[in-house]
Amino acid sequence: MIQLAWTVFPILLGLVLLLRIGALVQERRMPSPALVSALLGFAALFTVGFAVPESVVDSWLGGTNLLHLVRNLLFLSSMWFLRRAICLVLDRPSGRSDPVPLLLQMLAMAVFFAASPRGATTRWFIPEYVHEPGIWAYANVYMAAVLWLAVDIIRLVRRASRPARWFWWFSAGGVLISAASVVELVYMSVVPRLGRDSSLAQSLYPWFTPLLYSGIAAIVLGLCIPPVITLARRTELPLRLVNARASVACAPLTGCRHSTARALVSGFLAADPRGEVYDTMIQLRDGTMIPEVSLTAPQLALLADLEQRFPYDQMAIAIPNEVRPDEARP
Amino acid sequence: MTAPVQELRPESPAEIVAALGLEPSSTLQDIASRVAGIYGKRLIFEGLKEEGWGSLTALWVDQADQGLIFYRQRDPQVYRAHCIFHEFGHILLGHYWCSAGQHMGMNLWGDDPVYARTLEVLGDAARTNEVEKAAEDIAFLLGRILHRPDSETARFSAVFG
Numbered sequence: 001m002i003q004l005a006w007t008v009f010p011i012l013l014g015l016v017l018l019l020r021i022g023a024l025v026q027e028r029r030m031p032s033p034a035l036v037s038a039l040l041g042f043a044a045l046f047t048v049g050f051a052v053p054e055s056v057v058d059s060w061l062g063g064t065n066l067l068h069l070v071r072n073l074l075f076l077s078s079m080w081f082l083r084r085a086i087c088l089v090l091d092r093p094s095g096r097s098d099p100v101p102l103l104l105q106m107l108a109m110a111v112f113f114a115a116s117p118r119g120a121t122t123r124w125f126i127p128e129y130v131h132e133p134g135i136w137a138y139a140n141v142y143m144a145a146v147l148w149l150a151v152d153i154i155r156l157v158r159r160a161s162r163p164a165r166w167f168w169w170f171s172a173g174g175v176l177i178s179a180a181s182v183v184e185l186v187y188m189s190v191v192p193r194l195g196r197d198s199s200l201a202q203s204l205y206p207w208f209t210p211l212l213y214s215g216i217a218a219i220v221l222g223l224c225i226p227p228v229i230t231l232a233r234r235t236e237l238p239l240r241l242v243n244a245r246a247s248v249a250c251a252p253l254t255g256c257r258h259s260t261a262r263a264l265v266s267g268f269l270a271a272d273p274r275g276e277v278y279d280t281m282i283q284l285r286d287g288t289m290i291p292e293v294s295l296t297a298p299q300l301a302l303l304a305d306l307e308q309r310f311p312y313d314q315m316a317i318a319i320p321n322e323v324r325p326d327e328a329r330p
Numbered sequence: 331m332t333a334p335v336q337e338l339r340p341e342s343p344a345e346i347v348a349a350l351g352l353e354p355s356s357t358l359q360d361i362a363s364r365v366a367g368i369y370g371k372r373l374i375f376e377g378l379k380e381e382g383w384g385s386l387t388a389l390w391v392d393q394a395d396q397g398l399i400f401y402r403q404r405d406p407q408v409y410r411a412h413c414i415f416h417e418f419g420h421i422l423l424g425h426y427w428c429s430a431g432q433h434m435g436m437n438l439w440g441d442d443p444v445y446a447r448t449l450e451v452l453g454d455a456a457r458t459n460e461v462e463k464a465a466e467d468i469a470f471l472l473g474r475i476l477h478r479p480d481s482e483t484a485r486f487s488a489v490f491g
Contacts, residue, residue, distance in 0.1 A: 275474040278408075282473065285409045289385055290449050310408040310477060316357040317411050317476065319401070323362040324372045 009220050010045045016224045017042055019231075033088060037081035038223045040074050041216070047071035058121040068125045069113045072142050073106055079149040079177075082219065086156050086170065096152070105145040112138035126184075127205065130191050139188055147181035150174040150215075166229075169222030176215030183207045236273050242305065244268040246280040249302045281306040343467035346422050347475070354478050358411055361472055365418045368425050372396045375414070377403040385449035388413035390420055392443045397421065408477075413447050415472040419465030420445040 020035050031039070047057060047067050058067040080102045087096050116134030129135040150173075157171040187204040194200060247267025248260055270276045284303040287293045295303070311317040350364045366373045371393075378400050387405065391398040399417050401410045447465075 272474070274477065275470075278473050278477055279470055282409065282412050282470070285406065286387075286449055289387070307406055307408065311411075316355075317407055318358060319375050319377075319410065319414065320359050320362055322372060322374050323359065323366045325366045325370050 009217055010042070010050050012224055013038060013042050013045070013220050016227050020227055032085060033081045034085035034223060034226075037078045037085060038220075040078035040081065041220065041223075044071050044074035044078060047074065054123065055121045063121050064118045065121055065125050065129075066118075067121070069110065069138075072109065076102065076106065076142065076145055076149070079146065079153070082170065082223075083149055083153050083156065086153060086167065090156060090159070102145070105141055108141050109138050109145075112141065126188070127191070127196050130188055130196070136188060136192065140185065143181045143184045143188070147178055147185070150177040150181065154178070166222065166226055169218050169225065173215040173218035173222065176211050176218060180208050180211035180215060183211060239273040239277060240268045240270070242309070243270055243273040243277050243280075246277060246302055246306065249296070249298045250280055250284070277306060277309070281310065343419070343464050343471060347468055347471040350422075352475050354475070356475055358414070358476060361415070361418065361476065365421055366397075369397060369421050374398050376400050377410075379403045387447045387449065388417050389444055389446035390417035392424070392445070408473075411476065412469050412473050415469035415476075416447040416465050417445060418472060419468030420461075422468060423461060423464055 017035070017038055020038075021031075024031055024035070046052065047070055048054060049057075054067065055063075058065060061067055061070070080099070083096060112134045116129070116132045116138070118129065118135075122128055126135070126139055130139065153174040154171055157167040157174070183204055187201060187208065190198065190201050190204065196202075196205075244264045244267035247263040267273075267276070281303065284295065284299060284306070287295050287299070288303070350361070350368075352361060352364065362373060362375075372395075374396055376398060381404070383402055387409075388399065388401045391400075399414055401413055403410075405413070445465075
């Protein structure tokens, strides 16, 4: 199951990234922070042996576990850009856009890492080197930074209103990654005192990887679902279907099959089906009040259906009691 | 040396609505504020509870110091907003078309010009009444702006989608 997820998630993320980069090139836009986050996360996946074994990639960097630092820097940057994207959606201009704290943490990590002696590539880098003060400091700064970002993502999502259903994945990911960070921080405070073979260290260490990677998986899903939803929304299929039905119901009843078919097709392929549905609804409502017009049963049923679809936002349609000329926003 | 570029006065309903500079996420309040800004007077909105208004769905009374907009309480919410937008259309046309709008006199408000959205007038408008047709076109354009998906959803798609 884990092996399957390990294969499926990178492929899923890769496909979505291809889709998004294609759209970006087509529309000649700069990548959004969400896309940057996904790209950095995708790059980080290649440092854990997804496509090329970890030892091979590390050997390209000198074979002294430098890959561990690269992966953690990529992951941290990815989380920072994810938080930035959430801030943009929630319209929260704040110090969260300032990259300086992140850069300082990354610099501290790099300095501690570089200052420590390291041997050949190992999959158990932290358990084997955590007794080195430099590696201990490097890993603690990293885990504290991850915890800081994960907790902040949870806090941001808690304050979100409507898109909370999509943000839920980020929140879940944040909780799992926070838990993984706490486990790792406790582990790193236990090992120097009690040793890596102590029962406490032994019971803590197995929790880190499942918590961290299930958190990452939740975030990957959160990043993959919106582009798919946007793609589906752009097609506006339900609106096109109802507009096709409206076009047929409101077409002059000539009894000509050709005109019905044409109304169906033109309604379905309308450039702005949402606008056409709105126009039809108003015209039908007008029709209910004109004595000379008698709407057919399908037209009345259609009107009832269309009126169910509006408004999208109850707050937006509230009628004020009074509006002054100086209230207009610049 | 090039001649100074003169600002073009919006003429068609689409140009008049575009000149409002509305955001895609504008609310009815936002739209009303923009219209009041152009009108230069406050706008008072009043729901008519009584029945018996027949095919009259909304009306605008243009008073010296304010504009009164009446709508029917019993109409569905979206339809009420549309009828108010029709009156906004008259206000905007009055501004841009230099009082080209026709109005119906009503003794109830003395000499104040009264503009009404009645279904009989709208029925004829497509053929004869250019101002009514333009006001209704403006109402449809404003309705399309009001009923776009909400701003937070749009922002989410822009950033994550």
